[in-house]
Amino acid sequence: MTATVARPAPIPAPDARQEVLSLTHFRLMLVMLLFIGATLVVAGRLAFLTVFTDRPSGERGNGGFAARADIVDRNGMPLASNIDAWSIAIHPSRLVNDPEDLAPRLAALMPEKTEAQYLAILRSGKNFAYLSRRAMPELVQAVNAIGEPAIEFQREPERLYPQASLASHVLGFINRDGVGVGGIEGAFQQRLSDPAQLGRPLALSIDSRVQAVMESELYAAMVKFQAIGATGLVLDVHTGEVLALASLPSFNPNAAGRVPAEVRYNKATMGVYELGSTFKAITMAEGIESGVLKSMTQKYDATSPLHIGRFTIKDDHPKGRWLTVPEIMVYSSNIGTAQIAEQIGEQGMASMFRKLGFDRKTDIEISEKSLPLWPVYWGRTTVMTVAYGHGIAVTPLHLANAYAAIVNGGIWRPATLLKRAPGQVPAGRRVMAQSTSDRVRQLMRMVVMPETGGTGKSANAPGFRVGGKTGTAEKPHNGGYARHSLVSTFAGVFPMDDPKYVVVAMLDEPKGTKDTYGFATAGWTAGPVVNKVVSRVGPILGVMPDETRDVDVSELMPLVAPVTKGH
Numbered sequence: 001m002t003a004t005v006a007r008p009a010p011i012p013a014p015d016a017r018q019e020v021l022s023l024t025h026f027r028l029m030l031v032m033l034l035f036i037g038a039t040l041v042v043a044g045r046l047a048f049l050t051v052f053t054d055r056p057s058g059e060r061g062n063g064g065f066a067a068r069a070d071i072v073d074r075n076g077m078p079l080a081s082n083i084d085a086w087s088i089a090i091h092p093s094r095l096v097n098d099p100e101d102l103a104p105r106l107a108a109l110m111p112e113k114t115e116a117q118y119l120a121i122l123r124s125g126k127n128f129a130y131l132s133r134r135a136m137p138e139l140v141q142a143v144n145a146i147g148e149p150a151i152e153f154q155r156e157p158e159r160l161y162p163q164a165s166l167a168s169h170v171l172g173f174i175n176r177d178g179v180g181v182g183g184i185e186g187a188f189q190q191r192l193s194d195p196a197q198l199g200r201p202l203a204l205s206i207d208s209r210v211q212a213v214m215e216s217e218l219y220a221a222m223v224k225f226q227a228i229g230a231t232g233l234v235l236d237v238h239t240g241e242v243l244a245l246a247s248l249p250s251f252n253p254n255a256a257g258r259v260p261a262e263v264r265y266n267k268a269t270m271g272v273y274e275l276g277s278t279f280k281a282i283t284m285a286e287g288i289e290s291g292v293l294k295s296m297t298q299k300y301d302a303t304s305p306l307h308i309g310r311f312t313i314k315d316d317h318p319k320g321r322w323l324t325v326p327e328i329m330v331y332s333s334n335i336g337t338a339q340i341a342e343q344i345g346e347q348g349m350a351s352m353f354r355k356l357g358f359d360r361k362t363d364i365e366i367s368e369k370s371l372p373l374w375p376v377y378w379g380r381t382t383v384m385t386v387a388y389g390h391g392i393a394v395t396p397l398h399l400a401n402a403y404a405a406i407v408n409g410g411i412w413r414p415a416t417l418l419k420r421a422p423g424q425v426p427a428g429r430r431v432m433a434q435s436t437s438d439r440v441r442q443l444m445r446m447v448v449m450p451e452t453g454g455t456g457k458s459a460n461a462p463g464f465r466v467g468g469k470t471g472t473a474e475k476p477h478n479g480g481y482a483r484h485s486l487v488s489t490f491a492g493v494f495p496m497d498d499p500k501y502v503v504v505a506m507l508d509e510p511k512g513t514k515d516t517y518g519f520a521t522a523g524w525t526a527g528p529v530v531n532k533v534v535s536r537v538g539p540i541l542g543v544m545p546d547e548t549r550d551v552d553v554s555e556l557m558p559l560v561a562p563v564t565k566g567h
Helices: 014-052 099-109 115-122 137-144 183-187 189-193 208-224 253-258 276-290 325-330 334-355 380-386 396-407 434-448 522-540
Strands: 078-090 129-135 151-160 229-236 242-248 299-301 306-308 311-313 322-324 467-477 480-494 501-508
Touching: 078 137, 099 115, 099 137, 115 129, 129 137, 129 151, 137 151, 183 189, 208 229, 208 242, 208 501, 208 522, 229 396, 229 522, 276 325, 276 334, 276 396, 276 434, 276 467, 276 480, 299 334, 306 334, 306 380, 311 334, 311 380, 322 325, 325 334, 325 434, 334 380, 396 434, 396 480, 396 501, 434 467, 434 480, 467 522, 480 522, 501 522
Parallel strands: none
Antiparallel strands: 078 129, 078 151, 229 242, 229 501, 299 322, 306 311, 467 480, 480 501
């Protein structure tokens, strides 16, 4: 049997081989063209949706705003951060269910809009509309259970203020475009939105614990005395760092758009007020610095009111006799202070106020700050009245800055809302001698010491050696003053033997109560706030009560009349 030998396939001729290669190339080109065409269709559809989808002005879908750096307090507690939140939207043009049936169900779940408003959205025919932003998962689940295919749920970044209304006027908020509005959010928009800074939180000087105490005590006093507002702050006298800054009423930055604009007004940095007798400490400092007050034994005639032209200067706590310098401070004598100011003169008084920054806005980083109301004409009456806080208006922060300089040895430093490392504290500028500072600290302590019967004794927090000055001023009204509309302020410092912190509390139009015998002056209203704040924040800040320590005022005590029984 003969074996069959397989023959190799015939080799195509050159023309046939070229035809096969051409067919292969054609097929590859066809596949590539189909792929490119499909890609263009998808890209075109995305572009169409981007340009023509009808979304509310200023609002975006996925990615409500670019990520921002966190804001933390001086101890690292988060005050503002980013989260992934839910948003609920709808495509009215694709509705399946009857709008008449859907609107009341939406209103029941999301009562921020009325049934009529939801019905208007559903009937609008738009391609897209938001129903809720920052929705809780429970709400998302409930709305999803409605079963309307046109409802859409999205995840988008949101700015969260985890401490709610705490330090709201310091923080500010962001709008729907992701832009900071007011406070730190507005002032540091570029820093917070810089992608290179996302992993670096912005550390503030604020101490959340101190802030919470200040806000709670101010609120309690505002309610008790039916005040229309309140403000307060705690300032480090050596660094200028603001540990607390409160303005009431406050607001929740998570829902800032729901409150009136006036609630977002920062009274501590924007409100300019005649702060009354708190200015007497400044007048005493200039009196000593200028050489007018050569001795604390000097006496001034306070037997009767002063008549200056058509104006009368009188004392709220008249003694009807000549008073020593310490007595003028302790009893808050307008008559005595006015006479000291007249001796100092216009140049000296205006010079000291300028040194303390009363002729310009504060240096605080936020934009919400006001220019003081500086006297247009410095006549004799003006010189005498500004000495006890009338005729010139500044913000509470201006006052706190001034008190820090008075008690820290005479160095003025700008206030800041940013945490300062020891090497970052500015040198500041000298505004008075160390000896002047030491003397005024003695006088301020005597105002609060119970033994002297001073106007500030209600601020005395046992063991914390508080010093300071009361200030009660009638609010300007129709070219004069409203007798029963008061601004009651206490500016305090503790501990006076080694000053560390200024504490200012102010109530706007407080009303007297039964336990204050109807009085709404600072000694009855603002002084107790400082007392409570110091007692609570002292240990937090490392200042423990110590009854064995105090400012040495032994040389001045004989110059103050002993407190009589029942005084």
